[in-house]
Amino acid sequence: MRLDCKHVWPYISDYIDDTVTPEERRAIEAHLETCEICSAILDSVHNILVLTADDRVFRLPLGYSERLHERITAELARAAPESG
Amino acid sequence: MVHALAQEMEWIARILEGERDLFHELIRPYERAVYMTAVSVLRDATEAEDAAQEAMIKAYRALASFRGDAKFSTWLTSIALNEARSRLRKSARVRVESLDSNEQEEDYTPFLIADWREIPSETLEREELARHIERAIDELPPMYREVFLLRDKQEMSIDEIAAAVAVKPNLVKVRLFRARMMLQKRLAPYLKREAPQRRRLFSWMGRRMGGRA
Numbered sequence: 200m201r202l203d204c205k206h207v208w209p210y211i212s213d214y215i216d217d218t219v220t221p222e223e224r225r226a227i228e229a230h231l232e233t234c235e236i237c238s239a240i241l242d243s244v245h246n247i248l249v250l251t252a253d254d255r256v257f258r259l260p261l262g263y264s265e266r267l268h269e270r271i272t273a274e275l276a277r278a279a280p281e282s283g
Numbered sequence: 284m285v286h287a288l289a290q291e292m293e294w295i296a297r298i299l300e301g302e303r304d305l306f307h308e309l310i311r312p313y314e315r316a317v318y319m320t321a322v323s324v325l326r327d328a329t330e331a332e333d334a335a336q337e338a339m340i341k342a343y344r345a346l347a348s349f350r351g352d353a354k355f356s357t358w359l360t361s362i363a364l365n366e367a368r369s370r371l372r373k374s375a376r377v378r379v380e381s382l383d384s385n386e387q388e389e390d391y392t393p394f395l396i397a398d399w400r401e402i403p404s405e406t407l408e409r410e411e412l413a414r415h416i417e418r419a420i421d422e423l424p425p426m427y428r429e430v431f432l433l434r435d436k437q438e439m440s441i442d443e444i445a446a447a448v449a450v451k452p453n454l455v456k457v458r459l460f461r462a463r464m465m466l467q468k469r470l471a472p473y474l475k476r477e478a479p480q481r482r483r484l485f486s487w488m489g490r491r492m493g494g495r496a
Contacts, residue, residue, distance in 0.1 A: 208393055211463070213456060240393045240396065243396060244466075244467045247416075247466055248435045248463070251416060255413050257319060257322060259314075260329075266336070271306060271340070275343070278344075279301070280299060280344055
């Protein structure tokens with residue numbers, strides 16, 4: 200199995216999630232070893248995912264947790280869960 | 284994590300038997316995830332917070348119907364998704380965003396670069412950088428955005444997302460691939476330009492000073 204750049208791109212996402220087959224993994228890694236561009240694309244995607252996961256991206260609204268638990272306290276006082 | 288589910292099942296049983304206050308503890312680990320799920324659909328902090336609160340209340344009322352077949356977090360996530368989606372449908376802001384119509388025309392070619400210098404998380408101290416990433420995510424087509432945030436923000440597994448969103452795991456992977464490539468195309472040029480400048484300067488200065496010594 201040999202891959203050129205265009206065929207590697209669709210695998211980048213699965214490669215990051217480790218959902219590729221061992222054969223696909225070998226072919227992707229063989230390509231990455233010789234291709235600076237695909238390596239850089241993989242690195243950039245990976246880097247963007249790390250930044251996205253950071254708590255500073257999409258911060259919770261200030262006081263969110265307090266307001267949530269106040270609302271829950273009111274509901275708990277009001278009623279028991281519905282019987283299943 | 285089996286341990287977590289066993290603990291949760293025990294708490295749920297106790298809540299149903301009358302120890303209602305335990306519900307606060309039960310949902311505490313998932314407050315953030317429920318908000319993120321809501322904001323991934325609604326893209327508005329105030330509406331997402333309302334939806335998150337409502338989802339938690341609905342989860343409380345329906346607690347007896349949770350049987351432990353899925354993880355509690357997956358169950359909560361699907362309640363939050365349903366709540367957010369129904370609000371989106373009712374809202375006047377709803378735009379016609381047909382996924383199928385543009386699916387064929389979308390271009391998933393990445394931004395081509397010859398090298399990538401790792402951008403450290405500390406860079407996010409710069410508000411504009413974090414906001415820029417949020418905007419790029421906000422602009423993804425809704426179905427891609429949902430799956431992307433569930434996976435790459437909340438770190439749910441492909442199978443958990445498939446269960447929460449009610450689609451096949453393969454479709455989750457396709458949407459995820461598209462979301463990630465669209466973001467790479469959109470963000471890589473910006474990040475490359477905005478982020479590494481200071482670092483580059485320092486490493487250049489370090490080399491120069493090292494050369495002099």
